Amino acid sequence: MIPYGRQDITDDDVAAVEAVLRSDFLTQGPAVPRFEAAVARATGAAHGVAANSATSALHIACLALGLGAGDLMWTTPITFVATANVGALCGAEVDFVDIDPESFNMDPAALEAKLDAAAAAGRLPKLVIPVHMCGRSADMARIGAACRRHGVRVIEDASHAIGGRHAGAPVGAGVWSDITVFSFHPVKIVTTAEGGVAVTQDEGLAAAMERLRSHGVTRDPALMQGASEGPWYYQQLELGLNYRMTEMQAALGLSQMERLGAYVARRNDLADRYDAALVDLPVDLPGRGGQTLSAFHLYVIRVDPTRRRAIFEALRAAGIGVNVHYIPVHLQPFWRARGFAPGDFPVAEAYYARAISIPLYAGLSEADQDRVVAAIASAVTEAA
Numbered sequence: 001m002i003p004y005g006r007q008d009i010t011d012d013d014v015a016a017v018e019a020v021l022r023s024d025f026l027t028q029g030p031a032v033p034r035f036e037a038a039v040a041r042a043t044g045a046a047h048g049v050a051a052n053s054a055t056s057a058l059h060i061a062c063l064a065l066g067l068g069a070g071d072l073m074w075t076t077p078i079t080f081v082a083t084a085n086v087g088a089l090c091g092a093e094v095d096f097v098d099i100d101p102e103s104f105n106m107d108p109a110a111l112e113a114k115l116d117a118a119a120a121a122g123r124l125p126k127l128v129i130p131v132h133m134c135g136r137s138a139d140m141a142r143i144g145a146a147c148r149r150h151g152v153r154v155i156e157d158a159s160h161a162i163g164g165r166h167a168g169a170p171v172g173a174g175v176w177s178d179i180t181v182f183s184f185h186p187v188k189i190v191t192t193a194e195g196g197v198a199v200t201q202d203e204g205l206a207a208a209m210e211r212l213r214s215h216g217v218t219r220d221p222a223l224m225q226g227a228s229e230g231p232w233y234y235q236q237l238e239l240g241l242n243y244r245m246t247e248m249q250a251a252l253g254l255s256q257m258e259r260l261g262a263y264v265a266r267r268n269d270l271a272d273r274y275d276a277a278l279v280d281l282p283v284d285l286p287g288r289g290g291q292t293l294s295a296f297h298l299y300v301i302r303v304d305p306t307r308r309r310a311i312f313e314a315l316r317a318a319g320i321g322v323n324v325h326y327i328p329v330h331l332q333p334f335w336r337a338r339g340f341a342p343g344d345f346p347v348a349e350a351y352y353a354r355a356i357s358i359p360l361y362a363g364l365s366e367a368d369q370d371r372v373v374a375a376i377a378s379a380v381t382e383a384a
C-alpha cells in the first residue's frame with residue numbers, strides 16, 4: 001500500500017534521539033528550548049512553546065487568550081475535530097464559518113458577514129481559529145483585518161502549514177494573528193512522533209502558555225504573590241495541565257527541522273507533477289490562486305460525488321492509501337447533539353462529498369507517484 005502520508009526518518013534523526021536517551025534529561029532538559037527556538041526562527045516568530053501535541057498547544061493557546069465559559073469561538077468545519085474540541089474544552093460555545101470552494105479554507109466574506117451580524121446582535125466571538133487546509137494559508141490579511149476591526153483574537157491552526165508562506169511572510173510570523181500552532185504528528189511536514197508548537201510575537205502570551213502546559217506553576221519570583229520562600233519555592237497561579245513535550249521528541253524535531261525547506265520543496269515538486277499528470281482526467285485539482293507558498297501537507301482531488309465511494313474503494317483495492325480530509329466537523333454526532341445539522345455549512349458539505357486525498361509525502365518516489373496516477377486514471381474511467 002502506498003500511504004497518503006509518511007514520515008521520513010534518517011540516521012541523523014535516530015542518532016539525535018539515541019543521544020538524548022543516554023543523556024541526563026529525558027524531559028525538561030535543553031532539547032525542548034532548542035527545538036522551540038528552531039521552530040520560532042524558521043517561522044519568523046519571537047517565541048515558541050512546545051507541547052505534547054498540536055491539540056494541547058491549541059488548548060493552551062485558547063486558555064492564554066482567556067477563552068472560557070460563556071465565550072464564543074469560531075472555526076471552519078473542514079478541519080480535524082481537534083480544532084473545534086479545544087473551544088469546548090475551554091467551556092466556550094463553538095460555531096463554524098463556511099469555506100471558500102477554491103481554497104477549502106475559511107471564507108473571508110462569510111466571516112465578515114457573520115462578524116457584522118454578531119456585532120449587531122452584541123454576541124461577538126472571543127476568538128476565531130482559521131485553518132491552513134492542506135498547507136495553503138487561509139486569506140489571513142482579510143480574516144485578520146475583519147477580526148481586528150471587531151476586537152476578536154485569532155489563532156492560526158497551521159498544523160498543515162509549517163514551511164509555507166503567505167503574502168511575503170512565513171506562516172507563523174503573526175502578522176495577522178495572536179498565536180500560530182503547528183503539528184508534528186508523523187503524517188505532517190516535520191515530525192516529533194506526537195507534538196505541537198505554538199508560536200507568538202507576544203512575550204506575555206508565551207509565558208502564559210509555558211505556565212499552562214506545566215500545571216499553572218511558576219518559579220519566577222517576579223510573578224509570585226508575596227516573597228519567594230527560597231530556592232525550592234514555586235507557586236501555582238492558575239489551573240494548568242501537564243502538556244510537556246519530552247526531550248526525545250524535541251531532539252527528533254530539531255534534527256527534522258534542518259530538512260524543512262527541502263521537504264516543502266519536494267512536496268511542491270510532487271504537487272506540480274500531479275497537476276501535470278491529472279489535468280486531462282475528469283477530476284478537479286487543488287486551487288493554486290493567491291499569494292502563498294503552500295507547504296502541501298495534502299493533495300486533494302475532487303471527483304463526481306455520486307462516484308466518490310466507488311473511486312475511493314477502487315484506489316484502496318489497487319494499493320493506493322487514499323483518505324478523506326475531512327468529514328465536516330459539525331456533522332459529527334458530538335456536534336449534532338449541540339444543535340448542528342446537515343445543510344448548516346453547504347459549501348463544506350459539497351466539498352466533503354467530492355474530496356479524496358491522494359498520497360503526498362517527501363519520500364514518495366516518482367515511480368510510486370506514477371502508479372498513483374495510473375490507478376486514478378483507471379478508477380475514474382472504471383467508475384464511469
Ligand SMILES: *Cc1c(COP(=O)(O)O)cnc(C)c1O
Pocket residue numbers: 053054055056079080082083131157159160183184185194195196
Ligand atoms: C493534525 C491536526 C491537528 C491535531 O494535531 P495533533 O498534533 O495530532 O494533536 C489539529 N488540527 C489540524 C488541522 C490537524 O491536521
